Amino acid sequence: MASNEVFPDDFSQCVAFHGHVCPGLAIGYAAVASARAMLGSARADDEEFVAIVENDSCAVDAVQVLTGCTFGKGNLIFRDWGKQVFTLLERKTGRAVRVSLRNRALPGNEERKALKAKIDAGEASQAEQEKWDELRREAVIALIRGDPVDFFEVREVTVETPPYASVVGTEPCAGCGEPTMRSRLVDTTEGLICKECAQVRCSG
Numbered sequence: 001m002a003s004n005e006v007f008p009d010d011f012s013q014c015v016a017f018h019g020h021v022c023p024g025l026a027i028g029y030a031a032v033a034s035a036r037a038m039l040g041s042a043r044a045d046d047e048e049f050v051a052i053v054e055n056d057s058c059a060v061d062a063v064q065v066l067t068g069c070t071f072g073k074g075n076l077i078f079r080d081w082g083k084q085v086f087t088l089l090e091r092k093t094g095r096a097v098r099v100s101l102r103n104r105a106l107p108g109n110e111e112r113k114a115l116k117a118k119i120d121a122g123e124a125s126q127a128e129q130e131k132w133d134e135l136r137r138e139a140v141i142a143l144i145r146g147d148p149v150d151f152f153e154v155r156e157v158t159v160e161t162p163p164y165a166s167v168v169g170t171e172p173c174a175g176c177g178e179p180t181m182r183s184r185l186v187d188t189t190e191g192l193i194c195k196e197c198a199q200v201r202c203s204g
């Protein structure tokens with residue numbers, strides 16, 4: 001993808017974090033923009049916001065950068081449902097906005113998929129490779145410059161506010177001796193052991 005492309009600063013921050021420009025990242029960027037338009041500006045320096053993401057694709061990196069909801073802070077909740085759906089919840093007001101990517105929302109999607117299959121199979125010509133790059137670039141531009149309504153269904157929803165991430169104590173595992181969060185230890189006849197040790201014991 002062309003490196004001389006001029007992107008908005010906040011998208012460039014997402015790219016710096018994620019490592020490359022791709023339509024997936026742009027989906028996350030545009031999804032957050034849509035949620036913000038409904039909620040008002042939303043960035044979580046601590047835990048004022050919670051993001052619930054229903055996939056672990058490139059898009060989620062943009063969500064983390066733009067909302068400040070991160071895996072490490074515990075205010076990014078991952079549901080492994082394989083959908084481009086993002087819910088942003090504001091703790092203070094309890095308001096939540098759910099953003100879902102519309103079916104066939106991205107321009108050139110079918111053609112991109114067909115070209116990608118050829119590329120992966122090692123059967124694409126130079127021209128086809130370039131066409132694929134071009135279509136990706138178009139999709140990225142459309143997402144970050146376009147009207148989010150064209151791409152997403154956005155609505156307020158009611159979700160239960162998850163508890164704040166709590167700091168819990170650790171204890172050494174009776175198997176390997178490594179300090180482990182107490183809430184994650186498994187109670188066995190050999191004492192409290194970590195999940196890793198428990199797994200080894202089950203499969204071995």
Ligand SMILES: [Zn+2]
Pocket residue numbers: 018020021022024025058
């Ligand atoms: Zn990516």
Ligand SMILES: [Zn+2]
Pocket residue numbers: 173174175176177178193194195196197
């Ligand atoms: Zn252990």
